[in-house]
Amino acid sequence: xxxxxxxxxxxxxxxxxxxxxxxxxxxxxxxxxxxxxxxxxxxxxxxxxxxxxxxxxxxxxxxxxxxxxxxxxxxxxxxxxxxxxxxxxxxxxxxxxxxxxxxxxxxxxxxxxxxxxxxxxxxxxxxxxxxxxxxxxxxxxxxxxxxxxxxxxxxxxxxxxxxxxxxxxxxxxxxxxxxxxxxxxxxxxxxxxxxxxxxxxxxxxxxxxxxxxxxxxxxxxxxxxxxxxxxxxxxxxxxxxxxxxxxxxxxxxxxxxxxxxxxxxxxxxxxxxxxxxxxxxxxxxxxxxxxxxxxxxxxxxxxxxxxxxxxxxxxxxxxxxxxxxxxxxxxxxxxxxxxxxxxxxxxxxxxxxxxxxxxxxxxxxxxxxxxxxxxxxxxxxxxxxxxxxxxxxxxxxxxxxxxxxxxxxxxxxxxxxxxxxxxxxxxxxxxxxxxxxxxxxxxxxxxxxxxxxxxxxxxxxxxxxxxxx
Amino acid sequence: xxxxxxxxxxxxxxxxxxxxxxxxxxxxxxxxxxxxxxxxxxxxxxxxxxxxxxxxxxxxxxxxxxxxxxxxxxxxxxxxxxxxxxxxxxxxxxxxxxxxxxxxxxxxxxxxxxxxxxxxxxxxxxxxxxxxxxxxxxxxxxxxxxxxxxxxxxxxxxxxxxxxxxxxxxxxxxxxxxxxxxxxxxxxxxxxxxxxxxxxxxxxxxxxxxxxxxxxxxxxxxxxxxxxxxxxxxxxxxxxxxxxxxxxxxxxxxxxxxxxxxxxxxx
Numbered sequence: 001x002x003x004x005x006x007x008x009x010x011x012x013x014x015x016x017x018x019x020x021x022x023x024x025x026x027x028x029x030x031x032x033x034x035x036x037x038x039x040x041x042x043x044x045x046x047x048x049x050x051x052x053x054x055x056x057x058x059x060x061x062x063x064x065x066x067x068x069x070x071x072x073x074x075x076x077x078x079x080x081x082x083x084x085x086x087x088x089x090x091x092x093x094x095x096x097x098x099x100x101x102x103x104x105x106x107x108x109x110x111x112x113x114x115x116x117x118x119x120x121x122x123x124x125x126x127x128x129x130x131x132x133x134x135x136x137x138x139x140x141x142x143x144x145x146x147x148x149x150x151x152x153x154x155x156x157x158x159x160x161x162x163x164x165x166x167x168x169x170x171x172x173x174x175x176x177x178x179x180x181x182x183x184x185x186x187x188x189x190x191x192x193x194x195x196x197x198x199x200x201x202x203x204x205x206x207x208x209x210x211x212x213x214x215x216x217x218x219x220x221x222x223x224x225x226x227x228x229x230x231x232x233x234x235x236x237x238x239x240x241x242x243x244x245x246x247x248x249x250x251x252x253x254x255x256x257x258x259x260x261x262x263x264x265x266x267x268x269x270x271x272x273x274x275x276x277x278x279x280x281x282x283x284x285x286x287x288x289x290x291x292x293x294x295x296x297x298x299x300x301x302x303x304x305x306x307x308x309x310x311x312x313x314x315x316x317x318x319x320x321x322x323x324x325x326x327x328x329x330x331x332x333x334x335x336x337x338x339x340x341x342x343x344x345x346x347x348x349x350x351x352x353x354x355x356x357x358x359x360x361x362x363x364x365x366x367x368x369x370x371x372x373x374x375x376x377x378x379x380x381x382x383x384x385x386x387x388x389x390x391x392x393x394x395x396x397x398x399x400x401x402x403x404x405x406x407x408x409x410x411x412x413x414x415x416x417x418x419x420x421x422x423x424x425x426x427x428x429x430x431x432x433x434x435x436x437x438x439x440x441x442x443x444x445x446x447x448x449x450x451x452x453x454x455x456x457x458x459x460x461x462x463x464x465x466x467x468x469x
Numbered sequence: 470x471x472x473x474x475x476x477x478x479x480x481x482x483x484x485x486x487x488x489x490x491x492x493x494x495x496x497x498x499x500x501x502x503x504x505x506x507x508x509x510x511x512x513x514x515x516x517x518x519x520x521x522x523x524x525x526x527x528x529x530x531x532x533x534x535x536x537x538x539x540x541x542x543x544x545x546x547x548x549x550x551x552x553x554x555x556x557x558x559x560x561x562x563x564x565x566x567x568x569x570x571x572x573x574x575x576x577x578x579x580x581x582x583x584x585x586x587x588x589x590x591x592x593x594x595x596x597x598x599x600x601x602x603x604x605x606x607x608x609x610x611x612x613x614x615x616x617x618x619x620x621x622x623x624x625x626x627x628x629x630x631x632x633x634x635x636x637x638x639x640x641x642x643x644x645x646x647x648x649x650x651x652x653x654x655x656x657x658x659x660x661x662x663x664x665x666x667x668x669x670x671x672x673x674x675x676x677x678x679x680x681x682x683x684x685x686x687x688x689x690x691x692x693x694x695x696x697x698x699x700x701x702x703x704x705x706x707x708x709x710x711x712x713x714x715x716x717x718x719x720x721x722x723x724x725x726x727x728x729x730x731x732x733x734x735x736x
Contacts, residue, residue, distance in 0.1 A: 099524075100566075101566060102566040102568060105566075105568060112568050112571065113571075115568075116568050116569060116571050116572045117571075117572060117573060121572070123524070123565070123569055123572060123704075123705050123709065124523070124524070124709075125524070126524030126525070126564065126565040126566075126569055127523070127524030127564045127565060128524065248488065248490075248533075249490050249531065249533055250533045250535070251514070251517035251518075251519075251533060252517065252518060252519030252531060252533075253519075279716055280490070280492050280714050280715070280716060284714075291490050291715075291716030292490040292492065292531050292533070292716070295492060295519060295521070295529065295531040296519065296531070298521055298523060299519055299521040301519075
């Protein structure tokens with residue numbers, strides 16, 4: 001039985017939801033219809049869409065937005081954010097260590113090959129000293145809840161996590177549609193995220209730069225699934241949105257083309273994957289990046305956010321070591337749980353996974369976006385057998401985890417209001433300090449019983465509230 | 470030996486270069502058995518180039534230029550005094566942890582056939598083993614120009630039984646890394662005879678031998694580097710230490726010719 005976040009195990013309404021529960025009760029069908037219509041028009045008008053890879057018909061869809069908010073009490077959030085901050089600090093210390101002395105390998109806490117042979121480890125980053133020692137300036141940590149006080153981290157996204165624009169738009173939509181809901185209770189603001197992001201980016205400018213560093217957002221372009229978000233964030237921060245061709249290296253510095261003279265650039269919030277960032281250092285066929293930008297970065301003349309090579313910290317083969325990593329760098333026990341994980345590269349663990357496939361969630365080690373995974377309990381026999389063949393052909397490509405009973409939140413569906421499973425992606429900024437958005441993006445699996453919340457797999461989003469004391 | 474090196478890379482285009490950025494890994498470091506008496510890179514944009522040291526300790530330059538007409542030369546030239554240390558490389562500061570030199574890349578990843586040469590040996594027998602491996606690769610893989618290119622993997626070259634110094638080196642380090650011996654790809658120059666010139670720089674491997682240190686192995690020639698060698702840069706594979714890597718706009722139909730002259734310098 002999954003934990004219902006509105007109705008506790010005893011069937012009583014949990015405190016943070018008391019206002020929303022009574023509001024839901026008095027909401028008539030016509031109110032709901034009006035809200036859904038307005039939502040749809042609103043998101044279409046603003047062009048909030050996302051692309052689904054492998055879907056020929058609809059290259060862009062609107063993410064379904066659910067009007068029932070997901071709510072945390074201040075006390076719950078304090079505990080959760082302490083765990084998140086601990087994890088984020090440990091990850092940045094871990095990355096610094098991997099690209100310097102590798103104490104954690106020397107100490108035998110993590111096998112050498114797991115790091116050194118990892119595709120996401122970037123040897124070009126060895127010895128680089130990024131400003132303030134921060135590598136993963138922007139992280140989106142995927143967390144699920146299985147009980148009142150029971151949270152698990154599913155994934156640490158430290159490459160170029162997306163979704164923050166949905167968090168902001170969801171809040172704006174809720175405030176516009178149901179202003180009465182916000183009256184009489186204090187919901188912690190999220191709308192200052194772009195300002196916090198801007199502060200973080202300023203704080204990590206190269207130390208040689210004066211007071212007002214020039215910041216840009218670097219996008220792969222309009223065909224990227226998150227292009228809307230890149231444009232949105234640049235706009236909100238009041239900085240330029242650039243493609244690779246808008247930036248160039250000259251006489252040892254990075255510049256942006258402008259209608260007047262070229263302008264020096266100090267900080268690049270890049271939403272381009274490592275491989276495509278610089279054809280001189282990485283994929284030579286990339287036309288999305290900026291030739292020479294990595295050299296300028298290594299010389300300390302520009303800051304790249306996030307740093308190249310952060311992916312080694314969120315790789316699924318590293319995930320199983322996270323409790324050790326946290327202890328090694330913080331000297332503390334992890335505050336948030338890790339999901340027990342079987343590595344299919346290990347023959348004994350593979351044997352267990354093979355025998356229990358119908359109960360487990362199996363994921364690709366390097367996959368993301370919910371593609372190429374198996375959720376045993378909700379799959380048909382033939383789906384399981386097809387997957388088994390893939391797993392046995394390339395065991396080292398997979399990890400497996402128990403199927404967690406993700407918590408549910410009431411959600412509008414065709415039949416009315418019904419519980420649906422959710423996860424949470426809080427966004428964490430690290431620069432001069434660690435800043436965590438109160439709440440984050442709640443993703444909801446709209447299909448009954450489904451545990452896959454990814455938007456590419458039919459998930460929706462909810463506004464997420466943290467109530468202030 | 471006092472060696473005079475002149476490494477010229479000549480570029481020609483059918484149209485003017487609108488813009489180009491080039492990275493040079495063309496600067497030798499001094500260490501116990503190598504003293505750099507003089508060294509200079511001449512290239513367009515070099516006066517304002519960025520210079521920095523990378524994580525492997527290499528001295529790197531990044532030069533840019535705009536609106537360049539006609540051909541372009543990049544010349545690295547200087548005098549280096551070398552002594553024979555039996556291949557032993559001492560006195561280069563190590564920045565990267567040694568484990569990084571165990572990383573297999575797509576071009577070094579050993580095939581099953583290569584792994585047959587990867588016999589685990591006791592620590593004290595490492596050096597003799599490496600000498601034997603050196604001879605074996607030299608024998609099995611014939612030095613032949615034009616049979617491989619810069620994309621060829623160690624596995625392919627080993628299967629075909631021929632290649633150039635890049636392939637010999639990738640094969641050597643692919644096998645030694647499989648034995649958990651940190652190994653690096655080294656670029657440099659080799660004096661081949663009086664008045665001789667060649668169309669490419671040279672490459673060889675360096676392996677960290679326990680209780681001894683980094684030792685060079687030139688599998689293309691089946692020997693350890695002597696005082697005939699000038700060591701320039703080191704990395705994890707050929708692509709990571711490409712002497713010149715660039716990107717350009719304009720400059721249609723690029724042709725590149727390389728001339729390397731290494732001579733015993735006059736006193």
